[in-house]
Amino acid sequence: MEIFSLKNQWINLLFIIIFTLLSISSKPATLALRSNENDMLALLSLKDQLVGDSHGVLTSWNASFHFCQWQGVQCGRRHQRVVSLNMSGLSLAGFISPAIGNLTFLREVDFSYNKLQGSIPREVGHLKRLVYLSLELNHLNGEIPEELSNCSNLQEIAFTANNITGEIPVSLGNMKNHIKLHLAYNLLIGGIPASLGNISTLKVLSLQHNKLKGTIPSSLGKLSNLEHMYIGKNKLSGSVPPVHNFSSLLVLDAAENQLSGNLPPEIGYTFPNLEAIFIGLNQLTGEIPRSISNISSLELFDISLNGFTGSVPENMGNLRNLLVLTISGNYLGSGKPGDLSFLSSLSNCSRLQSLGINYNHLYGVIPDSIANFSIWLEELLMGDNQIIGRIPHGIGNLINLDFMEMKGTFIAGEIPISIGNLQNLEGLYLGFNHLSGKIPSSIGNLSRLSDLDLSNNNFAGAIPLSLKQCTNLQKLDLSTNNINGSIPYQLFGAFERLIYLNLSHNSFTGSLLSDMRNMKNLVEFYVHNNNFHGEIPMTLGESLELTTLFMQKKSFHGTIPQSFASLRSLENIDLSNNNLSGTIPPELQKLPFLVRLNLSFNQLEGEVPKKGVFKNATGFSFFGNKNLCGGIPKIQLPKCFSEKPKEKGKVLSTKTIIVIIISILLGSILVVLLVYHSLRHKARRGTFMPSSLFDNGCLRLSYKELLECTHGFASSNLIGIGSFGSVNKGVLYQHEKLVAVKVLNLRNHGAARSFIAECKALRKIRHRNLLKIITSCSSIDYQGNEFKALVFEFMPNGSYLKYEYYTI
Structure with a gap:
């Protein structure tokens, strides 16, 4: 490193000599050297501390060009001094040299989108002319230097997405010309300084995703020019302070904090120009202020995961520009008819794209006016409420819907055939309801469908063959219904992307499809509690990503497929309560992640392996198999009689064991007869002591x-x-x-x-x-x-x- 530094010093000295020789031709040039040679030295010092220049920008910083012509460097015309340094997005690593403080004519510095380390040099405070400073998206650490407040002309600070620690300096409140302060996505602690309320020119305050605590200073209410306030994802507490001068505020993001209390009733009047409110994931209570409907410019309203109660204002439809309405995860609703009456008014929100009212106490019937919702609606979340009645037939009008969730309600009746019109639908969740009838074949029209959950309903009949057209399916859950019949042969072959399949607790019959070769991405497979029969398909061994396999309580017979040895990702297998026979494949003990194996109540025989899952008595269940032997001592099975005990994995059959036992008995009787005959012969000859x-x-x-x-x-x-x-x-x-x-x-x-x-x-x-x-x-x-x-x-x-x- 010393040799490298000495070499750089010689190169820098050579640059100065050459630059001096080029400049001595006239007296004005000599004066120019005296005024800007410090800038060149400062740039060379910066270059010394930077590495990883994948774009080759720093290679231009040499004696072949005047430093004002170096890439990323901009000089003023009058004094030939550096006024702008733009090194953004060059994949630079290393450190920012303190020499940057010698570029006293600098007005703009941009080192964003690099990999810089170390702390922000305090010498930045020498740049009195600085207007713009961006160091965002690096790996900088340390604290924000107090000296930064000396840059009285600074209008924008962008330190977002680093590892900056410590507290926000109180002295930043002295920067009267500040317009944008970006400190988000760091490790800042302490509270929000009340002094920030003194920056009357501030338009953007971005402090989200830090570790800030304490209350929101009421002094921020003086920021009459503030347009964007981002203070979400911290640990702020207390109530939302009443404010009266936020007429310019466009975005309020205070989500994911620990705020409590009620929303100010006058919020709709004090924030007349608001476009977005994010206050979800707090501890707010009370009712939704009816004045919200006065904010005609509101586009996004998210109060999810709080403790709001009462009814939803029926005049929410006045928010004609609304794009997103999310009131999920509260205690809204009275449990009486009328809780859903506000939905009809939302027909006026012609731009609505997302509606989330799930996880509340809303009661009532979905109005038919849902058919008049915005044609741009993409997301509809209504589950976990006390919704009754049927799914309106007009649901098919929402042709741009890509996510529909109505789980855990009391919806009954059949799925309307018009569901097939929603050809952009990717997720359909109707589980845990009282739906009945057959699964409509029109679902086969949903070619983009990736998740289909119809579990825990009363569906009957067979699986429609048209479902094979949903070739993008990744999750299919039809469990706990009354679906019957056999599974169409062509069905499984169509689901190449399937990762989750649950057909359990139905009345399926016939054999499980033998050809499952296309289901190579399957991770979880549940087919237990049905009326299947036949053998377990060998091709199941080609689902190499499989972690969970439940096939218990059916009538599968035959042996456990040897192909299971290739399922290296398996964690949980349940094959209990079947008619499986043969031996336990010793290869199962080589599966590295297998922690639970239930083979109880079958007709398995032979030796139980001792390694892998078999060495844990709590992870392996074998009850109800009378002819098993061996295994670890803790499971207390009889020892095995093996013809070749030294050969692992070879267990004697029952027939062989019987033959061996009979042979041993006959041999024992023969030995006794021979001994008895010998003793009698010896007794006659007097060769042993006669006892009484x-x-x-x-x-x-x-x-x-x-x-x-x-x-x-x-x-x-x-x-x-x-x-x-x-x-x-x-x-x-x-x-x-x-x-x-x-x-x-x-x-x-x-x-x-x-x-x-x-x-x-x-x-x-x-x-x-x-x-x-x-x-x-x-x-x-x-x-x-x-x-x-x-x-x-x-x-x-x-x-x-x-x-x-x-x-x-």
Whole structure:
């Protein structure tokens, strides 16, 4: 950067030398150099701070031309000083050099529509001759310099659409010649300075879309020359101040604030020349002043989304120049007949283009005089009111209508056939009413229709085939009606632009169309709660933008299409309550955005995948499928028996599992028979220790059982003590048998050898005078010591010596 700056300094010095050599030919030229060489240096300093000159304008700023001939530069004829600098729309980036303050003859500066950064240099305050300053649509930040008020001749400031912060300087109120102040679309805070009321010449005050707070200063009422006041989209509060000198005001925009209170009743007299009023999205209350009808010049009247009550003045038709009337989102109307009587007077508004009365409490019948509305009417919003009766047949006269909304009312009857005359209609919203009959085939004439909502009515019959002519449809909602019959084969193929289709909660029959290849832009698809049957179309997998698919509570059968694996945008699938069979395609676990999958109450079988949506037990529902297995442990399904468990995604069929189970059972029986045969053979040869048998079965006793049957080898059960151990009486309760338990004292020398010898002897010897042995026990006691014992049948008259016999 230092090398670059040094290079520029040398170039600038070279320019000065050349300019000096060219100017020394006469004394007047020398004097001219002294007076304007500062301008050339200032321009070169500006050039040093600017980059991104895609139009190549700054390339002309070189020694080949006098600086007054540089592009964007204009000099005065008399002194050859720079009076205008126009650098608008050149895609310039960088910064505005403070050197601009040295161009003291400047009257106009325009750096608008660029990408400039940094703050507005305070040196701008040196430009006492400045009349016009435009820096709008850049990336400037910082605060508005106080020094700007030194430019006493400044008439227009345009700083719109930057990132300027801080408060509006109070000193701007000292600029008596100011005509236009554009500070909109910035990050300004604080309040509107009351000092602005001192600028008697001000015609345009544009402060909208900032973060201004506080009340509207009453001092602004002194601005008798003000024509445009834009203070909307801030955080201004308080009431609308009464004003008496706004006779010149043409536009009042205070929308999207926090204003409260009532509109001044005299508004129609204090603003006689108003052309536009925007005060929507506030907290205003009270009634619409009847004096509004006196503003004969009014073209736009928007009071939407407030808290206005009462009736709409019936003389609104006096506003003959009205283009837009929007009173939506209030509490207007009494709920009694007559609330809609003002509509008839609007027939006098021959220029009316938009009428919005929706979201109120207006009651009554739409008058037939709606047929006499302006032929230029493009937008008609009447929904969410208490409108009764029918849609007037004369609605077909409004041939330029492109948006018609009557949702959520009590309108009944049929859609008039004349609706087909509205060939410019793009949006038709008649949902949530009591409309009945068939959908008129004349709707097919609406070739520009993009949104059609007839949901939640009582329509019956089939979908008219003529609807396929609405090839621009993007949203079609026919849900919750009584529409029946099958869907015409040609219908879906015509909707290449469709992104939303809802046919749910009807009585459609037949199979869902197999050819859905043209619906590649479909995002949401709802066909649940109908009487469809057949398989899910494979071609649905070509709707690559699909995010939501609801097909539950029908009779779809077959398998889940493998083509669903290509639907990478899917977020929510519901295929529950069908007759789907086969396995769950493992590819579904690879869908990156799938968060909800409902496959409940089908006939699916096989292994449940474990990744993706399947690893979240709350996002995946599988109830009512009896033959599913596997999955994550949390869903508690039985394990799968797979022929090749190491191969992912291959689950054994039910038939294969049954064959395996039978084979295992047969194999187990064979093994038992072989073991039994082997044991009998060994018993004959004397190769194992014969234990006493209970019911011909071998008895196995643990240390715990012997401990319990002798009550912990209690002394009360002691029969006697010998050289190799002690004998205790016990009861095997499970077998109802008295026994004598001989516990060997393994600390005594030869006890272990005696246990082995005794076992060998007892397995070979049989005699009626010998004690009958039941079993032996070789284990570990609760202290971890080795434990060995012999268990005999108890002899009531026997002595310890009899039990000790074989330890000798």
